[in-house]
Amino acid sequence: MIDRRSFVKHAALTAATAAALQRATHAKCISLNQFEPNTGVKWDKAPCRFCGTGCHVEVGVKDGKVVAVRGDQKAEVNKGLLCVKGYHVGSILYGEDRLTTPLLRKNGKLVPITWDEAIDVIAERVETDPNGFAIYGSGQWTIPEGYVCQKFIKAGLANNHIDPNARLCMASAVTGFLGTYGVDEPASCYDDLDECDVLITWGNNPAEMHPVLYSRVLDRRSRGDKVEIIDIGTRRTRTTDFADKYINFNPHSDLAIANGIAHLLIKNGTWDKKFVEENCAFRADPASGPSLFGDAITFDEYKKGLEPYTPKYVEEISGVPAEDIVMLAERFGNPNLKITSLWCMGMNQHTRGTAMNTLLHAVHLLSGHFGKPGDGPQSLTGQPSACGTVREIGTLAHALPGGRIVKLEPHRTACEEMWNLPKGRINAKPGYHTVKMWEQFCKPTAEGGDISTIWVQVTNPGQSLPNLDKLFNAKNGQKDKFLIVSDVYPTVTTEQADLVLPSSMWVEKNGIFGNSERRTQQWFKQVNPPGDARDDVWQVIAVAKELYDRDFAGMKDKDGKFLFTVLDENGKPFPAWNWDKYYDTNVDKYLYEEYRPFTFAKKKNVAPYDELVKTRGLRWPVVQQPDGSWRETRYRFSGFDDPFVEEGREIDFYNSKTKNHRAQIWSRPYVAPPEVPTPEFPLWLCTGRVLEQWHTGSMTNRVEEIRRAMPEAYVEINKADAQKLGIRSGNMVTVSTKRGDLTLPAWIGGRGEPPKGSMFIPFFDDKRLVNNLTLDAFCPISKQPDYKKCAAKVAKA
Amino acid sequence: MNTRLVFIPLICTALVAGVASTSVSWSPPTASSERMSMERLLTTPQEADDVSSRRFSKPQGTRNDSLESRMENRSFDGAPPMMSHAMSFGDNKSCLDCHGKGFTMGKRIARAMPHAQLENCTQCHIEQESDMFGEVTVVTNYFDGLLPPEGGTRSFEGAPPTMPHGLLMRTNCLSCHGSTGYAGLQTDHPERRNCTQCHSMATPLFVP
Numbered sequence A: 001m002i003d004r005r006s007f008v009k010h011a012a013l014t015a016a017t018a019a020a021l022q023r024a025t026h027a028k029c030i031s032l033n034q035f036e037p038n039t040g041v042k043w044d045k046a047p048c049r050f051c052g053t054g055c056h057v058e059v060g061v062k063d064g065k066v067v068a069v070r071g072d073q074k075a076e077v078n079k080g081l082l083c084v085k086g087y088h089v090g091s092i093l094y095g096e097d098r099l100t101t102p103l104l105r106k107n108g109k110l111v112p113i114t115w116d117e118a119i120d121v122i123a124e125r126v127e128t129d130p131n132g133f134a135i136y137g138s139g140q141w142t143i144p145e146g147y148v149c150q151k152f153i154k155a156g157l158a159n160n161h162i163d164p165n166a167r168l169c170m171a172s173a174v175t176g177f178l179g180t181y182g183v184d185e186p187a188s189c190y191d192d193l194d195e196c197d198v199l200i201t202w203g204n205n206p207a208e209m210h211p212v213l214y215s216r217v218l219d220r221r222s223r224g225d226k227v228e229i230i231d232i233g234t235r236r237t238r239t240t241d242f243a244d245k246y247i248n249f250n251p252h253s254d255l256a257i258a259n260g261i262a263h264l265l266i267k268n269g270t271w272d273k274k275f276v277e278e279n280c281a282f283r284a285d286p287a288s289g290p291s292l293f294g295d296a297i298t299f300d301e302y303k304k305g306l307e308p309y310t311p312k313y314v315e316e317i318s319g320v321p322a323e324d325i326v327m328l329a330e331r332f333g334n335p336n337l338k339i340t341s342l343w344c345m346g347m348n349q350h351t352r353g354t355a356m357n358t359l360l361h362a363v364h365l366l367s368g369h370f371g372k373p374g375d376g377p378q379s380l381t382g383q384p385s386a387c388g389t390v391r392e393i394g395t396l397a398h399a400l401p402g403g404r405i406v407k408l409e410p411h412r413t414a415c416e417e418m419w420n421l422p423k424g425r426i427n428a429k430p431g432y433h434t435v436k437m438w439e440q441f442c443k444p445t446a447e448g449g450d451i452s453t454i455w456v457q458v459t460n461p462g463q464s465l466p467n468l469d470k471l472f473n474a475k476n477g478q479k480d481k482f483l484i485v486s487d488v489y490p491t492v493t494t495e496q497a498d499l500v501l502p503s504s505m506w507v508e509k510n511g512i513f514g515n516s517e518r519r520t521q522q523w524f525k526q527v528n529p530p531g532d533a534r535d536d537v538w539q540v541i542a543v544a545k546e547l548y549d550r551d552f553a554g555m556k557d558k559d560g561k562f563l564f565t566v567l568d569e570n571g572k573p574f575p576a577w578n579w580d581k582y583y584d585t586n587v588d589k590y591l592y593e594e595y596r597p598f599t600f601a602k603k604k605n606v607a608p609y610d611e612l613v614k615t616r617g618l619r620w621p622v623v624q625q626p627d628g629s630w631r632e633t634r635y636r637f638s639g640f641d642d643p644f645v646e647e648g649r650e651i652d653f654y655n656s657k658t659k660n661h662r663a664q665i666w667s668r669p670y671v672a673p674p675e676v677p678t679p680e681f682p683l684w685l686c687t688g689r690v691l692e693q694w695h696t697g698s699m700t701n702r703v704e705e706i707r708r709a710m711p712e713a714y715v716e717i718n719k720a721d722a723q724k725l726g727i728r729s730g731n732m733v734t735v736s737t738k739r740g741d742l743t744l745p746a747w748i749g750g751r752g753e754p755p756k757g758s759m760f761i762p763f764f765d766d767k768r769l770v771n772n773l774t775l776d777a778f779c780p781i782s783k784q785p786d787y788k789k790c791a792a793k794v795a796k797a
Numbered sequence B: 001m002n003t004r005l006v007f008i009p010l011i012c013t014a015l016v017a018g019v020a021s022t023s024v025s026w027s028p029p030t031a032s033s034e035r036m037s038m039e040r041l042l043t044t045p046q047e048a049d050d051v052s053s054r055r056f057s058k059p060q061g062t063r064n065d066s067l068e069s070r071m072e073n074r075s076f077d078g079a080p081p082m083m084s085h086a087m088s089f090g091d092n093k094s095c096l097d098c099h100g101k102g103f104t105m106g107k108r109i110a111r112a113m114p115h116a117q118l119e120n121c122t123q124c125h126i127e128q129e130s131d132m133f134g135e136v137t138v139v140t141n142y143f144d145g146l147l148p149p150e151g152g153t154r155s156f157e158g159a160p161p162t163m164p165h166g167l168l169m170r171t172n173c174l175s176c177h178g179s180t181g182y183a184g185l186q187t188d189h190p191e192r193r194n195c196t197q198c199h200s201m202a203t204p205l206f207v208p
């Protein structure tokens, strides 16, 4: 990079007249204070470590440490803006209690051991019980991290016991996309936010959770654009503050609202007949119960299913005034409006999450609000690489890379060929999904608890799992169960671990994320990890190599070669298990390029690594052009943009489950939630996140500015409920459910405002674990639990 | 007034802008890439200055005092400042009542926000003390944030100094450099509004 300061001086000199030149020379061109402005800072790009928005930051490094961060103006996602987490992402590396050495529990205490010992311990656990060894990972895994774990479990141990925390956050979005389009992930992208006339947030609080995206819309408004924001929710939030219209609904009744809109579209004849006739088919669950792909039904059957959902009936169920249902149907019935829907945890953490996701897609498809800029459904992810890693690599108990599943023989064969495995290596039986995995881990072996070891990476299940006593704490004291945790800070999960591995984080390692709009984003290592912390990718490869050396058959391909053979730039085998040499070649690039061909089958073609290096991420499918350049796709399935759309079609659902270019419009009824308030537990309890703290707070809690702003959990109570119970803001109260209780301060008229009859508690606080209270009931299709509603009571402590 | 002195920096700025866009990694703002064009803000800085100088006691102290106090409520130079007061969480929009155009009362100064109108203020600026939470214990953190640069450089005596920092989406220079700005950082010619006409960016650190 040019030293701009000297350049400015130079330019000044050349431009100056002779006389001025003389003056300049006289003044010796020195700065006023003989001071060199901030030299020695090296800037490089990286995506933000936190949420699924996927903002890009520029990282300033000086003397081997991150010293500053700024929003990357070259990034289309955030155009220079960040949120408070992004601005402070540099600080998360430097909390004083970083884990810096492997720790093994001996006589009840965690004591330092060497990496060699740690690797041996893990290899022994695998050897002793390969079928009971599971990996529990994360939507914060980088793509190469998820990929090596996927290969380790599906190809190496062949027990399929790998599942991520994304199961707790994105699973219903996935099944919603699969059920509707036959393939996962959004068709549209964030550009919608710049184009839409109406923005509807469904149980979603982007002002706090995806602030940069919300500001993209608010910014348009303050520049004079007309955008109507409709917030449909169960709690007033900061998003509501900026909305034109807030629609409050009874928890769980969003199903009825979506059906009510569809009902009116049909009844008023305002549905998009042409779009539906050309591009859609109808679907319902079979009589046997909820199903991912369901059965075909006719339009008449679909219509019949919607008949009960008159505005009046919907009002009865949801508490939403009938005229608001009519208003929503009018918006969707207007073909001249561009409508973008946003949703995240409200719709996903839902015991009918799959149903609700498919119903929202149905409303968009039925009304033809799809496939044009500004017009379509856009699902948001909470984690930075829930899409890129979990969903694209398929680090789920039932999935294989590139949208494949273990149940299907051709999918297994394809993966076996690409991994050069002997035929039949990949197990056809899905492994345990998250809740089941932890249940089987916590259940004593004698009672059939057949998971004996879980290796947790990049996540904090001791805080984020629901119903913690049952799913996490019950492991305590069981001698034959073993918990391995790779992390960067001590957490409630490491507190219970038998082996703790210190990991590198963010720009201490190479990495690749994939954000909510199909954008794959790469960064390079920029500083060293502290102490003996090492990359997660390395940790897995080192264990695999140890197993290979011990002659563990699963770690060999069909020619007897090591499963994780990495080649260097010259094509020579590279000892990626040797930490001292690990960065002599770009292991991330090698693994990513090995993975990339997996994405071609479902036309999810991710960009080559070298193209990612040059950009602030590219949205797949990324296809090479005749001139050799690579072009990203903003609108999937849309003829004007997606290269895979059949010639001449405006819309082409080419991954259609029914193989006829059609997406499925689902008919799914409202069903009551599994737990509702009772006289004993009269209030709804919702849990969630807050702007400053990220998820379980293990990183953000180490940042002083953030901690000062949001130090501890509280319970938001509606004023009327509080008055009745004599509770004032700041009073300590005890919130209880059937599963547990929690004492914390009440906040009335606080940041959010739950309607009468409901409460809200954030889950970031590791001293006040709200997940001791939450329900572990889950969506029958996605297996995602519901953290958003259960029955609770509150009383002064 | 020496016309030469005005003329030369004008050329400098033009040259820097032109060349930088092709030869350095981070291109400078163009009219369209800036979140808010100068035009949109032309009224704001001036108004801010007018409005706030009405009941105004001039900030006291040296340049270094000001830089130090600035660093007290931000993590590094370039980070968004933290709120220096508690806020009522009722309304995210009330910030603009004082910080929209700037406001002073006695010695208290609510500086005008230096960037385009972004409504979701608490997205970046958060409380450090609130009515809700009491004493907060923090974990020691060894993050050592970048310090502000010293002053800009001058091509020659009497030339306008270069801007030692980047714009970082800020467009209202008078927020800090106007009459309600920071002691030691104030301009003596707030009436000239197009600051970047004469003060070009000088450092590779903050090329926006």
Ligand code: SF4
Residues within 6 Å of the ligand: A048, A049, A050, A051, A052, A053, A054, A055, A078, A081, A082, A083, A084, A085, A086, A087, A209, A210, A211, A212, A213
């Ligand atoms: S919006 Fe998300 S990705 Fe962007 S800066 Fe904030 S936390 Fe990071």
